[in-house]
Amino acid sequence: MQIVIVGDGPKVAEMSVLNLELDGHAVTVLTREQAECEPHTMRVAGILYLDVGSLSPSGVAMHRTLRQRRETNNVPIVLLAVRRAQETLSTALHLAVRDFLVKPLAGSALRERA
Numbered sequence: 001m002q003i004v005i006v007g008d009g010p011k012v013a014e015m016s017v018l019n020l021e022l023d024g025h026a027v028t029v030l031t032r033e034q035a036e037c038e039p040h041t042m043r044v045a046g047i048l049y050l051d052v053g054s055l056s057p058s059g060v061a062m063h064r065t066l067r068q069r070r071e072t073n074n075v076p077i078v079l080l081a082v083r084r085a086q087e088t089l090s091t092a093l094h095l096a097v098r099d100f101l102v103k104p105l106a107g108s109a110l111r112e113r114a
Contacts, residue, residue: 004028004042006035006062007051007080016049032062043071051080 003025005013013029020027030041042048048066052059063079066072078099 001046002026002028002044003047003049004030004045004075005049005051006030006032006042006066007049008032012051032058035062036065039069039071042066042075045072045075048072048075048077049080050077 003020005016005027007013007029008031017027017029028041028045030038035042050059050063050066052063059079059081063077066075066077078101080101082102
């Protein structure tokens with residue numbers, strides 16, 4: 001499956017990429033800026049992991065942008081957030097995301113969602 005991770009870049013996503021690639025998935029990592037400029041890259045994604053940190057306003061805005069775009073409006077999105085953002089689970093759920101994971105992630109958590 002083609003997986004796209006949108007977040008702060010390859011260094012931050014390194015372990016996630018490694019776990020997913022070991023399971024046979026093709027993984028592309030984009031910064032938020034790249035995702036804004038290159039929405040066609042995400043069109044082929046079977047699933048999209050959106051790293052929103054602490055569910056910051058910019059992360060939530062990125063989710064809304066992805067949902068409004070023709071290329072990504074049907075791609076399942078899993079939000080990745082830091083532990084302190086767990087209290088904001090209701091925010092994530094009202095965004096109609098497929099799932100919500102709290103970082104740091106266990107490799108098994110990613111594999112179960114892919």
